[in-house]
Amino acid sequence: MDIFGVPIQAFLGQIMLGLVNGAFYAVLSLGLAIIFGLLRIVNFAHGAFFMAGAFVAYMAGSYFGVGYWPALFVAPVVVGIAGALFERLFLRRIYGLDPIYGLLLTFGLVLVLEGGFRVAFGSSGQPFPTPPELRGVWNLGFMILPVYRAFVIGVAIVVCLATWFVIEKTRIGAHLRAATERPELTQSFGINVPMLLTITYGAGVGLAAFAGVLAAPIQHVYPSMGSDLVIIVFAIVVIGGLGSIFGSAVTGLGLGVVEGLTKVYYSQASATVVFLVMALVLLLRPAGLFGREEN
Amino acid sequence: MARSSRLSLAASALLAVTAWPASAQISDDVVRIGVLADMSGIYADLSGKGAVEAVRMAVEDFGGTVLGKKIDVVFADHLNKPDIGAAKAREWFDTGGVDMINDLANSGVARAVATVAKEKKRHIIVNGASNMGITNELCSPYAIHYAYDAYSLAHGTGKAVVEQGGKTWFFLTVDFAFGIGLEQQVSNVVRANKGRVVGAARHPLATTDFSSYILQAQASKAEIIGIASTGADAVNAIKAAAEFGATKNQKLAALLLWIEDVHSLGLQTAQGLLLTNAWYWDANDESRAFGQRFMKRVGKMPNMAQAADYSSTMHYLNAVKAAGTDDPDKVSAKMRELPINDFFTRNGTVRVDGRMVHDMYLWQVKTPAESKGAWDYLKPVATIPAAQAFQPLSESTCYLVKK
Structure with a gap:
């Protein structure tokens, strides 16, 4: 059976892979959406923190012999603390200014970190072994799925649900939402x-670093x-609706x-x-697919 | 500038010309070499700082002066964008006093700069890029393609793989001048050896996830997956192929792999891959000596393009010395007349179309057990003699080739 000239196996395989990549997009855009929702800062440095997370895991492994599993915890904490310091020392000074300042500041940070x-x-680049x-791989019949990629989807879904839970169902989440509104x-x-x-901000960039460690192998x-x-990821946040976590x-x-x-096609x-999708969504639903029009 | 100082400058220039009528003719009293490289992008390790250092080493070894005039080295980042590369070349030639541009990693940039060089009648030496246009439709007396090209890669790795029995091919091709040119050259070799190309997927430069393309390659059932990309793209493609089990039923042919790529892949993943390189640091005593000196300055071993940056800069300076001037036409003639004998190659010659012909080598990546440590990665498989390694002059479409 073919779907538009592509065998069904290949089609299913591509959907599976799309979900794996989508898992990274989801975790990254989650952090970006939280930061934008509360701080009203377009955090251009999100990708740099993602990269920093991967590098911290790499350095922890090659200099201190820290394995993958501890690194998955250590790297987000280290990067999260660095992010919190950045917020305290720099970002704080530009709240309430034109958004372009936040963009410039975080973009400058990207250049510094990457450089x-x-x-x-x-x-x-440096090699990073899979734990x-x-x-190994699972043979799903329609494709060979590396175990690690399946792990990534699972972890991403858990992280997204946990984040949603913290924000919607806990006291600190309630404070957070209150602070966003008033x-x-x-x-x-x-x-x-x-x-x-x-x-x-620390938690948001910590999430990015977490995705970085996931991506490293x-x-x-x-x-x-x-x-x-x-x-x-920026385009995804815009399509999803700025600030909408879900x-x-x-x-x-x-x-x-x-x-x-x-x-494939x-x-x-x-x-x-x-x-292209972003342009269409902005034309038809300017607030994004899941966003609310603000009064 | 004030009128009077301009006058006095003109007067002193006149004086200078009349005072030493028989002395060397060096424009602006300096021979300036520009290294136009990828300093910050995906190819920065393959060209970048290493290219600049290699050219500086050549200038230092030459003595820092030629015909009594200073040799100066400048560099710039072309950001892998042809328009930026061409604009920089134009600026250098028009107002920067640059006599020769070297390295030019990235085929798109090299093609754009070749056009500028032809118009401005200044020298370029392409070491980082593979595109065949440099010695064909874009050729000029001022352009030299030195280290390698797509034809030599196709007739090295491509041919070796076809001869080992890989008859059906699927290409993963990076979607710009380099990848497409390389895919064409290898396809020619495959068809000439009664093989078949069953498909190709084109991906953008700096793709991070190759899993979709690997799935397409698996679905094609081709015996060989030809990887027509390099640097991080090739590394990611090879990793994805191993991860998705493509290497169980299919074989990979990495069509342009650098020593740095092997380093990033790690020997566990890269072992057994064939690659075509013009030069490897651990080939003989001379190459090892250069490799160690370079290592001290840059912190990693040089690759074939960086070695060629050194070798070709030497060749250019030798030609300036022999010609007694930096006049582009006279230097061009000398560069095509003098043979090249150094640690990079033996009996290399520059043809009329600008192709530097020399032996190329087929290498295989060592297994982790064979390697004695970092940068000990390759073992020789075969020598591709100069006469077979490069496009025959009769096939060149360069207007300088008399038919």
């Missing part, structure tokens, strides 16, 4: 909003690995699939299809 890692490690427990009023109830902002670890991804996660997975299928367009 720094390039000087230290070169541009062609031994997750080597910061002054929330502060008047004695909630430390500036601290909440720092934690949010699939790609190798190289300085521009984040900037290759982040532009697409929207970002679903759109991430969905666009992963769309991109995967484009690679017309692979030259695979780098642009996401932006």
Whole structure:
């Protein structure tokens, strides 16, 4: 059986792969959406923190013998703390200014981080082995699925659900949502909003670093690995609806699939299809698929 | 500039010309070499800082001066964008006093700069790029294609794989001048050996995820997956192929692999791959000596393009010295007359179409057990003699070739 000239096996395989890529998009756009939702900062440095996460895991492994599993925890914490410091020292000073300042500041950070890692490690990247427990493949009949990729989908879904749970169902999440809607009023109830902002930024970039560690065994670890991804992730956040957490996660997975299928039918367009979708969505639903029109 | 100082400058220039009528003719009293490389992008390790250092080493070894005039080295980042590369070349030739541009990694950039060089009648030496246009439709007396090209890769790795029995091919091709040109050259070799090309997938430069393309390659049932990309793209493609089990039933032919790519892949994944390189640091005593010196300065072993950056800069300076001037036409003639004998090649010669012909080598990546440590990665398989390694002059479409 063929679907538009492509055997059903290949078709299913591409959907599966689309989900794997979509999982990365989902975790990355999640952090971006949270940061934008609360801080109103377009965090251009998100890809750089993703890359930094992969490099921290690589350095922890090669200098201190830290294995993959501890690194999956250590790297996001290290990068999250670095992010929180960045928020305290720099980002804090530009709240309330024109959004372009946030864009410039975070873009500058991208150049600094990427340049720094390039000087230290070169541009062609470092190998990062797949953890031994997750080597090997599953034969699904229609495709060979590496165990590690299946692991990535599973972890991404768990992380997305956990994030959603924290924001929607816990006390700190309630404070967060309150601070998003009415910061002054929330502060008047004695909630430390500036601290909440720092934690949010740290957690957001920590998520990016977590995705970076997940990506390290699939790609190798190289300085521009984040900037290759982040532009697409921005488009996904816009399509999903700026600031919508649920929207970002679903759109991430969905666009992963769309991109995967484009690679089969017309692979030259695979780098642009996401932006085509973005243009269409902006024309028809300017607030994004899951976004609310603001009054 | 004030009128009076301009006058005095003109006067002193006149004086300089009349005072030493028989002395060497060096424009602007300096021989300036520009290294136009990818300093920050996907090919930065293959060209970049290493290319600049290689050219500087050549200038230092030459003595820093030629015909009594200083040799100066400048460099710039072309960002892998042909328009930026061409604009920089134009600026260098028009106002920067640059006499020769070297390296030119990235085929798109090399093609654009070749056009500028032809118009401005200044020298370029292409070491980083493979596109056949440099010695065909874009050829000029001022362009030399030195280290390797797509034809030599196709007749090295491509031919070896077909002869081992790989008759059906599927290409994973990076979608710009380099990948498409390489795919064409290898397809020619495959068809000439009664093989068949069953399909190709074109991906953008700097693709991070190759799994979809690998799935297409698996679905094609081709015996060989030809990887017509290089650097991070090739590394990611090879990793994905291993991950998805493509290497069980199909074989990979990496059509342009650099020593740095082997380093990133790790020997566990890369072992057994065939690759065509003009030069490898551990080939003989001379190449090892250069490799160690380069290592001290750059912190990694040089690749074939960086070795060629050194060798071709030497050749250019020798030609300037022999011609007694940096006049582009006279230097061009000398460069095509003098043979090249150094650590890079023996008896290399530059043809009328600008192709530097020399032996090429087929290498195989060592197994982890065979390797003695970092950068000990390749073992020789075969020598491709100069006469077979490059496009025959009779096939060149260069207007300088008399038919």
